Amino acid sequence: xxxxxxxxxxxxxxxxxxxxxxxxxxxxxxxxxxxxxxxxxxxxxxxxxxxxxxxxxxxxxxxxxxxxxxxxxxxxxxxxxxxxxxxxxxxxxxxxxxxxxxxxxxxxxxxxxxxxxxxxxxxxxxxxxxxxxxxxxxxxxxxxxxxxxxxxxxxxxxxxxxxxxxxxxxxxxxxxxxxxxxxxxxxxxxxxxxxxxxxxxxxxx
Ligand code: A4P
Ligand code: MG
Numbered sequence: 135x136x137x138x139x140x141x142x143x144x145x146x147x148x149x150x151x152x153x154x155x156x157x158x159x160x161x162x163x164x165x166x167x168x169x170x171x172x173x174x175x176x177x178x179x180x181x182x183x184x185x186x187x188x189x190x191x192x193x194x195x196x197x198x199x200x201x202x203x204x205x206x207x208x209x210x211x212x213x214x215x216x217x218x219x220x221x222x223x224x225x226x227x228x229x230x231x232x233x234x235x236x237x238x239x240x241x242x243x244x245x246x247x248x249x250x251x252x253x254x255x256x257x258x259x260x261x262x263x264x265x266x267x268x269x270x271x272x273x274x275x276x277x278x279x280x281x282x283x284x285x286x287x288x289x290x291x292x293x294x295x296x297x298x299x300x301x302x303x304x305x306x307x308x309x310x311x312x313x314x315x316x317x318x319x320x321x322x323x324x325x326x327x328x329x330x331x332x333x334x335x336x337x338x339x
Pocket of ligand 2: 251252253
């Protein structure tokens, strides 16, 4: 068990943590965003594709969110997936960029509309500041549409730079601009290895 998880368990004896599925793997949270195309179909396909990179251990609820920054653009769907993977962070990013490309992502405008955005929001115990890769994601603590789903799949997540428990962050309970659009239907273990469409969320109007 990592130092962060061990101290969290010590300080919160009633907290139940899911056992790590792959003890040598990195526990990562990937943020999903899309505001073009069939957003639900894209997300359901992406979760299956992520299951090909390791073990999907958690999928958040599905949120529709007001766009933040950039030009006038449609509302987003946002969600988060917890993935245990043996890939190193830079290789993980390369795979995510490929998945984005396969879903029609074209980069034209910063914070512009997109068929799919996959961000590595957090990796347990890792702080990375490299050209082209910053972990935790540089704006994680400014964006409730990223932090709220992250906490659903990794409620014990700590900031590797400061030791702050993200659940204590000021925006952790702030759902302004976020509407719950889908409750999760399918447990993550049913996603792995499935190539057929699988309904992960039941949509609410
Ligand atoms: N990069 C660096 N660190 C990372 C990381 N941790 N994960 C680099 C993924 N990529 C990372 O990203 C540009 C480059 O960032 C990548 O090539 C990679 O090398 P991008 O996806 O092309 O650009 P972006 O998404 O427009 O920029 P960025 O900075 O990721 O933007 P954000 O902060 O993700 O904002 N409003 C709502 N409601 N919902 C959204 O999902 N998303 C954005 C994008 C704006 N407004 C939004 C949403
Ligand atoms: Mg991005």
